[in-house]
Amino acid sequence: xxxxxxxxxxxxxxxxxxxxxxxxxxxxxxxxxxxxxxxxxxxxxxxxxxxxxxxxxxxxxxxxxxxxxxxxxxxxxxxxxxxxxxxxxxxxxxxxxxxxxxxxxxxxxxxxxxxxxxxxxxxxxxxxxxxxxxxxxxxxxxxxxxxxxxxxxxxxxxxxxxxxxxxxxxxxxxxxxxxxxxxxxxxxxxxxxxxxxxxxxxxxxxxxxxxxxxxxxxxxxxxxxxxxxxxxxxxx
Amino acid sequence: xxxxxxxxxxxxxxxxxxxxxxxxxxxxxxxxxxxxxxxxxxxxxxxxxxxxxxxxxxxxxxxxxxxxxxxxxxxxxxxxxxxxxxxxxxxxxxxxxxxxxxxxxxxxxxxxxxxxxxxxxxxxxxxxxxxxxxxxxxxxxxxxxxxxxxxxxxxxxxxxxxxxxxxxxxxxxxxxxxxxxxxxxxxxxxxxxxxxxxxxxxxxxxxxxxxxxxxxxxxxxxxxxxxxxxxxxxxxxxxxxxxxxxxxxxxxxxxxxxxxxxxxxxxxxxxxxxxxx
Numbered sequence: 001x002x003x004x005x006x007x008x009x010x011x012x013x014x015x016x017x018x019x020x021x022x023x024x025x026x027x028x029x030x031x032x033x034x035x036x037x038x039x040x041x042x043x044x045x046x047x048x049x050x051x052x053x054x055x056x057x058x059x060x061x062x063x064x065x066x067x068x069x070x071x072x073x074x075x076x077x078x079x080x081x082x083x084x085x086x087x088x089x090x091x092x093x094x095x096x097x098x099x100x101x102x103x104x105x106x107x108x109x110x111x112x113x114x115x116x117x118x119x120x121x122x123x124x125x126x127x128x129x130x131x132x133x134x135x136x137x138x139x140x141x142x143x144x145x146x147x148x149x150x151x152x153x154x155x156x157x158x159x160x161x162x163x164x165x166x167x168x169x170x171x172x173x174x175x176x177x178x179x180x181x182x183x184x185x186x187x188x189x190x191x192x193x194x195x196x197x198x199x200x201x202x203x204x205x206x207x208x209x210x211x212x213x214x215x216x217x218x219x220x221x222x223x224x225x226x227x228x229x230x231x232x233x234x235x236x
Numbered sequence: 237x238x239x240x241x242x243x244x245x246x247x248x249x250x251x252x253x254x255x256x257x258x259x260x261x262x263x264x265x266x267x268x269x270x271x272x273x274x275x276x277x278x279x280x281x282x283x284x285x286x287x288x289x290x291x292x293x294x295x296x297x298x299x300x301x302x303x304x305x306x307x308x309x310x311x312x313x314x315x316x317x318x319x320x321x322x323x324x325x326x327x328x329x330x331x332x333x334x335x336x337x338x339x340x341x342x343x344x345x346x347x348x349x350x351x352x353x354x355x356x357x358x359x360x361x362x363x364x365x366x367x368x369x370x371x372x373x374x375x376x377x378x379x380x381x382x383x384x385x386x387x388x389x390x391x392x393x394x395x396x397x398x399x400x401x402x403x404x405x406x407x408x409x410x411x412x413x414x415x416x417x418x419x420x421x422x423x424x425x426x427x428x429x430x431x432x433x434x435x436x437x438x439x440x441x442x443x444x445x446x447x448x449x450x451x452x453x454x455x456x457x458x459x460x461x462x463x464x465x466x467x468x469x470x471x472x473x474x475x476x477x478x479x480x481x482x483x484x485x486x487x488x489x490x491x492x493x494x495x496x497x498x499x500x501x502x503x504x505x506x507x508x509x510x511x512x513x
Contacts, residue, residue: 051404076400081274087397088453095394099405105387131452151405 003028004067004155004187005050010059012042012049018057019045021211025204027155032181033189034202034218036230041209043191047159050189066154071099073148073156073186077163078140084133089143092132093119096150111150118146121184122176138169142176155187156180162194170194174201195230243477251366252430252483256469258374259427260439260487262381264465266420267440268447268458269396278315278417279440281330282424285311287433288337290425291355295348301373304425311337312417320413338433361432361484363476374426381419385458388412393454431484439465442491449498450505468494 005027012020020042027033037043048054049061051074073096096118097111119125122142127135132143141161148156158177162170174197180186192198198218199205205221207214213226221227243249270276289304315333319326345355357365385392394402395412403409420440428436447460472487479486 053403071405074401074404076398076404079398081272082398085272085397086448086452086454086457087393091393091454092397095390095397095401096405098390098394098402098407101390105389107390134452147401 002064003062004031004064006060006062008060010049010061011057012045012054013057019210020049020208022059023208023212024059025206025212025215027187027189027204029154029187030181030185031187031189031204032178032202033187033204033206034198035189035191035206035208036193036195036198037208037213043208044159046208047157047191050157067152070154071152072154073145073150073152075141075144075148075156075158075161077159078144082132082140087132088128089119089124089130089132089135090115090128092143093146093150096147099151115146115150118149121149122146136169137165138172141165141169141173145176145180149186153186155189158188158190158192160191160193162192162197170197177201239474239478243474248364248366249473249477251368251371252363253470253473255366255371255374255426256430256473256483256487257466258371258378259423259430260443260465260469261462262374262378262419262423263427263436263439264443264461265381265385265458266416266423267442267444268454268461269392269416270420271441271444271448272396275316275319276437276441277327277330278312278319279420279424279437281315281334282308282312282421283428283433283436284334285337286421286425286428286436287358288341290358290428291341291345294355294358295344300429301370301425305422308421308425309418312421313414316413316417357432358428359433360482361428361430361435363430363483365429370426370429373422377419377422377426381423384415384419389458392416397454431487432482435484435488438488438491439469442488442495443468446491446495446498449495449502464494464498465491 003026007026008024010020010023011018023046035043035046045054049056051072094107094112094115097107097114100111101107116125119128122145124139124142124146127139132140135143145156162173165173177188177190178201181188190198199222202218205214205216205218206212207221207226207230214221214224243253267279270279286304286308289307290300293300293303311333315330318329341355391402391407391412394405394407395409399409424436427439431439443461443465444457446464447457451457451460468490469487472490473483475481475490476483476486
């Protein structure tokens with residue numbers, strides 16, 4: 001399996017302090033990679049760094065050639081303003097193809113077809129003309145994933161994706177992500193608090209508290225002290 | 237019909253109509269993005285800064301536009317920064333800046349010339365304020381705003397809908413924010429002489445809010461805002477001419493009427509849809 005992102009001894013941070021210190025990790029093709037940690041532990045900084053919005057202040061970050069070409073699909077945390085945004089599902093999904101277009105002012109046939117394909121894959125094609133703000137939380141999340149898939153086909157970065165979803169929608173969401181990961185071979189990197197659901201799915205766990213607390217498989221993580229504390233009574 | 241012919245026989249009214257239509261259009265288009273990004277307060281803040289700058293310029297005998305355009309553009313940068321930072325309570329900060337510049341304008345004016353008609357017309361607007369030069373500037377401004385919305389439409393959408401995602405896909409979000417803020421600043425300075433500092437921000441906020449009542453896609457909201465703004469402006473001007481009411485206030489009332497009409501249409505639509513089910 002080839003490596004998509006390799007970090008060795010990377011620091012990420014802002015002007016005068018580093019939020020992430022001495023991080024060594026690797027995201028490979030087909031990985032289901034989970035980042036956990038308390039609030040303010042540097043998770044969001046790490047996401048920004050991986051997306052290329054923040055350059056590392058130290059160490060080396062290598063992003064695979066193919067990933068640099070197509071970019072990384074990104075599912076940001078939802079903002080309050082989006083909840084009542086007047087936009088059709090099609091408009092939102094199509095905006096994911098923006099980076100493929102370069103400096104052309106309008107979308108081509110090909111990009112429109114791609115948006116259609118993405119909506120079909122996520123089972124939201126019949127919602128195409130519906131208004132984003134009228135959808136349920138789970139449906140909105142599918143729309144945003146379709147948009148991310150338009151932007152990139154190899155890897156998705158999800159930032160706290162299940163916040164604000166009801167339990168049923170959360171289960172549906174994990175099933176969908178698992179499907180994308182296993183059947184379509186898309187590498188997943190997810191930042192989440194929801195440990196109970198994640199341990200069974202991921203193949204790599206990174207526990208961050210500024211520096212790396214744990215990095216390895218979920219099975220090992222369950223045996224460490226940090227893991228047991230973080231999992232609460234989840235697995236005892 | 238006769239009234240329209242009569243109105244068009246006054247050159248100052250033709251200028252006011254031409255300039256006003258162009259400015260309403262710009263304000264409405266920029267307003268869609270500002271309202272949806274929760275930046276409506278910036279429009280309001282800028283109009284007060286613009287009042288302060290204009291009245292100080294008048295008191296000092298400087299050219300009003302040459303002073304206030306740069307000052308308001310700077311204020312736009314600044315307001316955008318505090319809103320983006322989110323650390324300071326941005327709504328409170330904007331309120332502070334608004335009241336501060338309003339007060340500065342009033343004090344400087346009363347110390348020098350006294351409250352002249354100029355200042356009062358900046359406050360409540362004057363139909364006579366549009367000079368031929370202002371109309372030319374408004375035309376240039378709307379050319380830029382329309383170009384932005386035609387050629388960069390999808391990027392404007394992406395930046396408005398989701399800044400983080402747009403940034404991750406390589407859109408220069410900060411540049412777009414700055415462009416929108418600067419264009420808004422110029423729109424406000426040009427428009428407030430006619431609409432008045434107290435009312436110019438309604439041109440930014442009303443059309444977008446009105447259109448959002450009924451339309452469900454971004455494209456439809458943008459089109460509708462532009463059209464509603466132009467129609468309301470013309471109705472307001474006609475009413476102002478017919479009943480000799482202040483132009484700015486009449487336009488705002490026309491916008492309020494449109495908002496009420498769209499709201500009612502939305503409620504009736506929802507009611508009928510409910511019945512069908």
